[in-house]
Amino acid sequence: MLDHIEKLLLLQERDRQIAQLEAELADIDPHRRFALQTLEAAKNDLESLKSRVKKLETERNKLELEVKEKKQLIEKYSLQQFQTKKNPEYQALAHEIENCKRDISNIEDRELEVLEQIDATQKQVAAAAETLKQLSQRVEQQLETFAHRETSLKQRLAELARGRAELAASVDADLLPRYERLRKSKGQRAIVGIEHSVCGGCHVRLPAQVVVGCKASQEIMICPNCGRILYYTHDMNTAAAE
């Protein structure tokens, strides 16, 4: 194998490692955002349950006040009954008192329902608070793991970048710009093998003289179709697949 090719393959492998670590690094942030969103949602759940309890308690107080007012009315009507001497007026007041009693009974039924709702919602609050507590711990651990991972990936990337500069400097000065251009236009595979006599990049069948040129390892061969740099190793089978 040409020395140029060997160095270029090392550089390409280094670039592949760098790209992989960069992808892993880029993947951390969405995961971190998701963890924080989950935590935020759990906090919101708890808050909305708490405010539901407050609303129900306000309603309960309102109902209690209504009962109190109805009882005061009954007292007032009873007093008026006691003072009146006219029978129709007495009957009318008795009717009013009955109405008040019926209202009180209805309000107390409603109050009982509200109390049950308060009880059930308070249980939900306790469960949501426990969920939030556990989730907070978990998210805290996750964030720590993400931060560690980020630091170590950045360190590793810095090491790889230093090594890459050395590798790039060792590559033939004419070949390097072609490689860099190919990497921009074709992605990670700029230099490819010729297994089954097809270009390992675009998979188009290579002309016989290109395959022979690759095998001879005397000069750099280029895929006439996609422009990628080609290389040959002895373990490649160059018999064309039908």
Ligand SMILES: [Zn+2]
């Ligand atoms: Zn090609």
